[in-house]
Amino acid sequence: MKSDELFETACGLMPGGVNSPVRACRRVGATPRFIASARGSHITDVDGIEYVDYVCSWGPAILGHAHPAVVEAVREAARDGLTFGAPTPREVEMAALLRELVPSLETSRMVCSGTEAVMSAVRAARGFTGRDDVVKFADCYHGHSDGMLVKAGSGALTGAEPDSAGVPADYARHTLVAPYNDIEAVERIFAAHGSDIAAVVVEPVAANAGVILPKPGFLEALREITSRHGALLIFDEVITGFRLALGGAQEYYGVTPDLSTFGKIVGGGMPAAVYGGRADVMRTVAPEGPVYQAGTLAGNPLATAAGLATLRLLKADPDIYARLAAKGERLARGLREVFGARAEVPQVGSLLSVSFRDDPDVTFARWWRLLLSRGIYAAPSRFEAMFISDAHTDDDIDLVIEAAKEFR
Ligand SMILES: *Cc1c(COP(=O)(O)O)cnc(C)c1O
Numbered sequence: 142m143k144s145d146e147l148f149e150t151a152c153g154l155m156p157g158g159v160n161s162p163v164r165a166c167r168r169v170g171a172t173p174r175f176i177a178s179a180r181g182s183h184i185t186d187v188d189g190i191e192y193v194d195y196v197c198s199w200g201p202a203i204l205g206h207a208h209p210a211v212v213e214a215v216r217e218a219a220r221d222g223l224t225f226g227a228p229t230p231r232e233v234e235m236a237a238l239l240r241e242l243v244p245s246l247e248t249s250r251m252v253c254s255g256t257e258a259v260m261s262a263v264r265a266a267r268g269f270t271g272r273d274d275v276v277k278f279a280d281c282y283h284g285h286s287d288g289m290l291v292k293a294g295s296g297a298l299t300g301a302e303p304d305s306a307g308v309p310a311d312y313a314r315h316t317l318v319a320p321y322n323d324i325e326a327v328e329r330i331f332a333a334h335g336s337d338i339a340a341v342v343v344e345p346v347a348a349n350a351g352v353i354l355p356k357p358g359f360l361e362a363l364r365e366i367t368s369r370h371g372a373l374l375i376f377d378e379v380i381t382g383f384r385l386a387l388g389g390a391q392e393y394y395g396v397t398p399d400l401s402t403f404g405k406i407v408g409g410g411m412p413a414a415v416y417g418g419r420a421d422v423m424r425t426v427a428p429e430g431p432v433y434q435a436g437t438l439a440g441n442p443l444a445t446a447a448g449l450a451t452l453r454l455l456k457a458d459p460d461i462y463a464r465l466a467a468k469g470e471r472l473a474r475g476l477r478e479v480f481g482a483r484a485e486v487p488q489v490g491s492l493l494s495v496s497f498r499d500d501p502d503v504t505f506a507r508w509w510r511l512l513l514s515r516g517i518y519a520a521p522s523r524f525e526a527m528f529i530s531d532a533h534t535d536d537d538i539d540l541v542i543e544a545a546k547e548f549r
Contacts, residue, residue, distance in 0.1 A: 142188050143175065143186075143187040143188050144172070144173065144174050144175045144186055144187055144188055145172060147175045147187065148172050148173055148175070158173070159173065163520070163521065163522050163525065164521075166521040168502070168505075168506065168521060168522045168523070169505065169506040169509040169510065169521045169522070170506050170510070171506075171509070171510060171513070171521065173521075174186040174187075174188075174190070174192075174513075174518070175187045177189075178207075179194060179202075179206035179207060180205070180206050180207045181205040181206060181207075181530075181532035182194060182205055182206075182530055182532040182533040182534065182537050183206075184196075184206065184518055190516075191516065192513070192516050192517060192518035193516060193517050193518065193533070193537045193540055193541075194206070194518045195517065195518060195519045195520070195527040195528060195529070195541070196518060196519065196520050196525075196528060197528035197529075197530050198405075198410060199380075199405060199520070199525070199528065200379075200380050200384065200405035200406060200528050201405045201406055201408060201409065201410045201451075202410060202528075202530050203383065203384060203406050203451070203455070203465075203491070203528075203530050203531065204451060204454055204455075204530060204531050204532065205530045205531055205532025205533075206410075206530075206532070208450075208451070208454065208532075210450050210454060211409050211410065211447050211450045211451055211454070213450075214409075214446040214447060214449065214450035215411070215443050215446050215447050215450075217446070218231075218442045218443050218445075218446035219443055221442070222442065223441075223442065223443060224437075224438060224441055224442060225442070226437060228440070229440065229442055229445070231440075231442060231445040231446060231449060232251065232440040232445055234449060235251065235440075235445050235448060235449055236248070236249055236251075238449065238452055238453070238456075239403075239407075239415060239417070239452075242383070242387045242388055242452065242456065243382070243387075243388050243389055243391065243392070243401070243403075244388070245391060245397050245398060245399075245401060245418055245419075246401065246415075246417040246418060247417070247418065247419060247420040247423070248417055248418075248420045248423040248424075249415050249416065249417025249418075249423070250415065250416060250417060250423070250426060250434070250439070251413055251414070251415050251436075251439050251440040251445070252413075252414050252415070252416065252434075252436050252439050253412045253413065253414060253436055253438055253439060253441070253444075254284065254404060254412060254414050255283075255284050255377075255379035255402065255403075255404030255405065255414050256283075256284025256285050256286055257284070257286075257414060257436070258284075258379065258402035258403065258404055258414040258415060258416040259283040259284050259286065259289060259342065259375075259377055259379070259402050259416070260284065260286035260288075260289070261416050261426075261434045262340075262342075262375050262400045262401075262402050262416040262418075263275055263286075263288060263289075263339070263340060263342060263375065264432055264434060265400065265416070265422055265423065265425055265426055265432050265434070266339045266340035266372075266373045266375060266399075266400060266422070267339045267340075267432075268425045268426075268430065268431060268432035269339075269373065269421075269422045269425045269432075270339040270340070270371065270372065270373065272336070272337050272338060272339040272372070273315050273337060273339065274300075274315050274316070274317055274334055274337040274338045274339060275288065275315065275316055275317070275338065275339055275340050275341070275342055276316075276317045276318075276319060276327065276330055276331075276338060276340070276341040276342070276372075277289060277291070277301075277316055277317075277318055277319075277341075277342045277343070278318065278319055278320065278321040278343055278344075278347070279292065279293055279318050279319070279320050279321060280320070280321040280347045280349075280350035280353055281321060281342070281343060281344045281347050281349065281350070281377065282344070282349030282350070283342055283344075283377050283379075284379075285305070287308045287309070287312050287313075288312060288313070288315060288316050289316070289342070290303065290304050290305040290308050290313075291303060291304050291308070291313040291316045291318060292304040292318065293318040294314075294318070298317075298329060298330060298333045298334070299314070299317075300313060300314030300315060300316060300317060301313045301314065301316040301317065301318045317330050317334060317338070321343075321347050321350075321353055321355075322353070322355065322356045322359050324358075324359060324362040324363070324366075327341070327362070327363065327366055328366065331366055331370050331372075335370040335372075336370070336371075338370060338372045339372060339373065340367070340372055340373040340374070340375050340399075340400075341363055341366075341367050341372060341373075341374055341375065342375045342377055343360070343363060343374075343375070343376060343377065344376075344377050344378075344379075344380065344381070345360055345376050345377075345378065345381055345389075345390030345391065345393075345394060345396070346380070346381050346385065346390055346489055346492065348380045348381070348492055348494075348526045349380075349524060349525070349526075350524050351487065351494035351496050351523060351524055351526070352487040352488065352489065352492050352493055352494040352526050353487065354487060354489055355394065360390075360394050360396040361396055363396075364396050364397070364398075367399075373398075373399040373400055373422065374398040374399050374400075375398055375399065375400045375401065375402065375418075376389070376390060376391055376396075376398040376400075376401040376402070377401070377402050378390055378391070378401050378402060378403050379402055379403060379404035379405055379414065380405060380492070380526070381393075381492075382401070382402075382403040382404075382405075382406060382407060383403070383406040383407065383451075383452065383455055384405075384406060384465075384490060384491060384492065385462070385489065385490045385492075386462055386490075387455060387456060387462070389401070389403070393490075398418065399418050399419050399422060400416060400417065400418035400419065400422060400423075401416070401417070401418055402414065402415065402416045403415040403416075406451060406452075406455075407448050407451075407452070408444050408447060408448045409444075409447030409448045409449075409450055409451030409452075410447055410451075411441070411443055411444035411446075411447040411448065412438070412441070412444055413440075413441065413444035413445060413447070413448050458531075461531055462490065464531060465490055465491035465529060465530075465531060466490045466491065468491060468529045468533055468535075468538055469488050469489070469490050469491045469492065469493055469529055470488065471535065471538050472488070472493060472527070472529065472538045472541060472542070473486045473487075473488035473493050475538070475539070475541070475542035475545070476493075476495060476541070476542060476545055479542060479545040479546050479548075480495075480497075480545060482498070483497060483498060483499070484496055484497045484498060485498070491528065491529035491530070492526045492527070492528065492529075493526065493527050493529075494523070494525070494526050494527060495508065495523070495527075496523065497523075501523060502523065505522075505523035507548075508548055509521055511544055511547065511548055512541070512544055515540065515543075515544040515547075516540070517540060517541055517544060
């Protein structure tokens, strides 16, 4: 198998043979497929094996892979030059479109990754409030910046501990960690540290620990508590943005954050991300204000072209979110019927995950390998969501349900 040969070579050249850890497939006791190409809902590896793809590059491919209009937009942009390090018209179009689709983005800035977007939003919140602490939730992932790579400390009200080697404990203690959906824990943290807290950062749907829906009232309560204490509310919409609705989770749940971050879909498959929100907060960002943040490739012409084309296609199709949700529901309903009490299948829109009750790690690994053998490429970790695109057909969905019927 060419994938195996490539992986062996790669292991001597890159840590774990990959450029992002989950791709190594270690959690499911497998080695990675190396991908040659992808189109629509299908992805093909270097050995010519084709799969129905439920990773969708972890979200960006909401229109399916290699959508002709997106590819053409990139091609056209490339003809005029790849990067200038100076402003371009498309960046203005992007900021205007973002504000139209997500009204809370009064002003915004483009960066190159979701990690950078969250890191920068947190810095802006700290600069604006003059406070050092941030609250995050244990089940949420916000990229790999130092302050976000933390786990709950020994006491609920103390600062966090590093969740990665290389993160200074002195840095981690400025992050306070609460359990997701636990508003009492947030109240306790604010009661103890309220005047030091710059912001609460939250995934409005947690989608990096399996899919966890916010309990009714949770996001509203975060909105109220942060406002009451003069802290900012930051929605990390890197996954939910343009996935649950054109206006993201903030539109879907009707809760407006002060700042939000977008990634994945906003780059249309190219490296682009965005943070933004209240104009008064964003005025603290350089060169207008004292919060420094910059990027050589930020607003890159190709990435902006791909993102704009993707957002315009989403905007032009008033039924797309209903279609995506119908597919999500079809898959979740089918899996629930087959698995019964064996597994939970949380789902919202085109995001879902499968969580087995007994021996979850081992059972998931077996499930993943069964899927692969049936021509289905799913995220190789039970903590990652399945992503459905507009290109997925009912047959694509039913293939997973048929596989579930075979799963012992
Ligand atoms: C993927 C993700 C990030 C990090 O984005 P990268 O582009 O991988 O740096 C941040 N927050 C959430 C919610 C994500 O899912």
